[in-house]
Ligand code: SF4
Ligand code: SF4
Ligand code: SF4
């Protein structure tokens with residue numbers, strides 16, 4: 318059997334979803350029998366490759382750079398998975414949406430008595446005013462809620478995807494818990 | 495005069511109930527589950543959340559089971575593709591209307607909104623979020639009101655007025671601007687009517703009302719036995 322090409326993408330998340338994936342422990346070895354990881358924070362590949370079968374995205378869209386990357390990823394991916402609450406609902410990063418990015422940055426970087434209070438502004442992507450779920454930008458094929466989704470949930474999902482069972486994946490996951 | 499007993503059909507099964515009973519009551523007595531949010535046994539039914547909607551033969555409209563009395567020969571459908579679709583949409587709208595970050599909510603894992611979403615198979619919210627700027631009232635010495643999580647079910651309003659008899663809570667404004675207020679819109683801590691009984695906190699289905707000093711794992715709701723309280727209250731009078 319030809320191995321599936323798997324990518325995982327880390328946007329404005331805390332990396333907890335990727336940690337949860339790693340939590341599948343030795344079962345990851347089972348998965349490597351079916352997947353080649355072609356792009357991920359877990360491997361050293363700089364360019365998002367052409368023709369990927371499955372991409373799991375952690376985190377919401379929070380900057381123009383996220384938007385650009387997401388559009389490219391969508392074009393090159395057959396099956397796009399929103400992995401975890403941040404990608405699915407905006408979750409923690411979206412808590413800033415109430416006041417907007419500038420107010421949040423001011424609050425965090427200058428709101429307290431610091432030695433050199435300043436909002437970092439160079440060489441990093443400018444934040445969009447709102448952090449938004451990825452399905453607000455591109456079609457998403459599968460949503461896995463949870464913060465983070467448990468290792469079991471992620472393992473079950475990936476196993477089901479290997480078998481091509483995209484419609485009936487039993488997800489015990491819910492928002493939050 | 496005795497109350498007449500009526501017969502009806504729920505999801506193809508012949509059942510009977512008293513003429514004073516609602517579809518919800520008869521359905522639950524017979525083991526059918528209909529999701530509810532604003533309804534709570536022991537409180538007046540207000541039919542506001544519309545989650546308990548059912549289909550009745552001969553009517554194209556949907557009917558809230560918690561406030562619709564049964565009728566002789568009624569044919570009720572409690573779950574269909576259409577009902578599920580609407581129920582999901584209601585939950586999605588509730589999520590999008592305020593700020594529900596379940597991951598950092600004090601009742602994460604013990605929330606009726608969260609678990610209903612899961613039961614109904616909701617895995618994302620298709621509506622854009624409104625992200626309103628809402629206050630948190632922590633002025634009470636023991637409890638907190640977080641408007642970000644409130645779904646306006648008015649269970650707190652009713653339990654405080656009907657069971658505790660204090661009537662601290664009310665609803666101000668209308669539609670999307672509606673807010674739960676204490677004592678003519680003053681901080682809860684300044685309330686002269688609140689007895690601090692905590693009933694509102696424990697009937698609240700979400701993390702909108704919670705106890706101070708409780709961590710996420712501890713803050714599960716212990717709804718008081720309302721029908722029992724009501725019955726003993728009635729005897730005292
Ligand atoms: S869903 Fe939770 S664990 Fe995953 S990136 Fe967001 S905050 Fe982190
Ligand atoms: S604590 Fe008791 S008296 Fe005070 S608002 Fe809640 S239900 Fe009413
Ligand atoms: S505070 Fe709780 S009980 Fe009161 S209306 Fe809001 S969600 Fe319902």
Ligand code: FES
Pocket residue numbers: 529530531532533540541542543544545546547558559560561
């Ligand atoms: S439970 Fe019937 S309308 Fe809310």
